[in-house]
Amino acid sequence: MARVAERSLTPPAAPEGGVVTAVSSNGTYSFTKPNRDGITLLAGLGVEGDVHAGVTVKHRSRMAQDPTQPNLRQVHLMHEELFAELAADGHEVRPGELGENVTTRGIDLLALPTGTLLHLGGGGAVVEVTGLRNPCLQIDHFQDGLLKRVVGRDPETGAVVRKAGVMSVVRAGGTVRAGDAIRVELPAEPHRPLEKV
Template identity: 80%
Template sequence: MNSTVVAVSSNGVYSFTKPNRGSVTLLAGLGVEGDVHAGVTVKHRSRVAQDPTQPNLRQVHLIHEELFAELRDAGFDVAPGDLGENVTTGGIDLLALPAGTLLHLGDEAVVEVTGLRNPCLQIDHFQDGLLKQVVGRDEDGGIVRKAGIMGIVRVGGVVRPGDPVRTELPAEPHRPLERV
């Protein structure tokens, strides 16, 4: 199956959702140009409150569109950008990628996967009960986070809906994704 960019989203102000765009420009070491979460150091409010000097490992938020179908089946109406992601992908199991995977988006941009998004209660403010759909437990009682992955921009470039997504796995041994 070919992996593609389904949608791109950004917002210059703090808001849970991000409007879809015709394109976004990724800036190396910073994130999405004009997005409130772009920067060398953390921009997420909870992280800034803890330590504003932490490196920003959450420059780009990616979600697989297949999650939206799963949520629709559970009675929720969620579309690209609704959960605050910058890039919605199709045809790639983002959650199964190891840390350090390089995602080549379009002709130029490269995002290095840093970890899993740690969803917060704002998701329930968007749609009541949604948090339980994107955070659950596996058969061993371990936490399963399904609200996408985070990454940092290694190589900048313009990303548009319809662009191909190519994965480049890191050298083994692979490290599973953890929350960032």
Template identity: 80%
Template sequence: MSGRVTAVSSNGEYSFTKPNRDSITLLAGLGVEGDVHAGVTVKHRSRVAQDPTQPNLRQVHLMHEELFAEVAEDGFEVAPGQLGENITTAGVDLLGLPTGTLLRIGDSAVLEVTGLRNPCAQIDAFRGGLLKRVVGRDEAGNVVRKAGIMSVVREGGVVRPGDRIEAEPPAEPHRPLERV
């Protein structure tokens, strides 16, 4: 499976949205250089409050731009970086990837998919009612999360809009993504 990067975003301060950049630099084992969520241990405020020593499985957040078109059908205008993602993609079924998939991006960067983003109420503060569009339930009553995936940086490199993304699933049996 392959696709492309449509936007890259980062922010050195805690805020819900992240400004778009011309490029971002991924640092092995840390995340996006200069981004508030970069680090070996967890940086998300609620997780730090629970246990600041837990490993950071949320170094890089990826979101599929196809979600923006989906929520636009219900009147929600969303652009790259506005939901806090670092890399906006097109053409890759991010939510369908198994845990442990390697994403080769651009010339040298490699991310390992760790799980699903568990969106919080801040999404409703950004656009009232949007949380219900990115978290719901399927016909069987299972929770469905659509707000992107999380990953860790295995190999660093510069990532730019237009870069190719190649998804390399792990050996079977595959483990479905769970929230991280």
């Protein structure tokens, strides 16, 4: 398994956090997820009513490999800053269109260590970051050429670089809405880099 080396494992000493800019869910298998006024996170399961919620894997490719695997991809978070980067390459992407449940701004999600807790809003919702999203070819069906923009290689080290957000599990339930603040709680050191999940 390739280690991700494109980001420093030392986030700011005291991350200030960020904000939720959109929330999305879909009860059927579809690449994109429509935006919602709010989503409800269920501890140990994921987003209420979302097709990827569950204790065991719900992504179809993973179910085909082993349907008993634990679901480390209950909630998908993506940084809104990626959309501006993609737009500079000619790809217009809006919140929810890449299948994320929570779109964020102001947090370098990809630089967070494994096990980081994200406190979403004031309703008690907490997710634990489990790893990096490993996008598949479906992303090119959404927009041709997009896969190579979100997965590539570091020109200096040759390490795989994944930019399509992070995955998490729900540690505490609650409702999350656009505009909610995000508080970052780093795990105890030593920090482990995020790997694909």
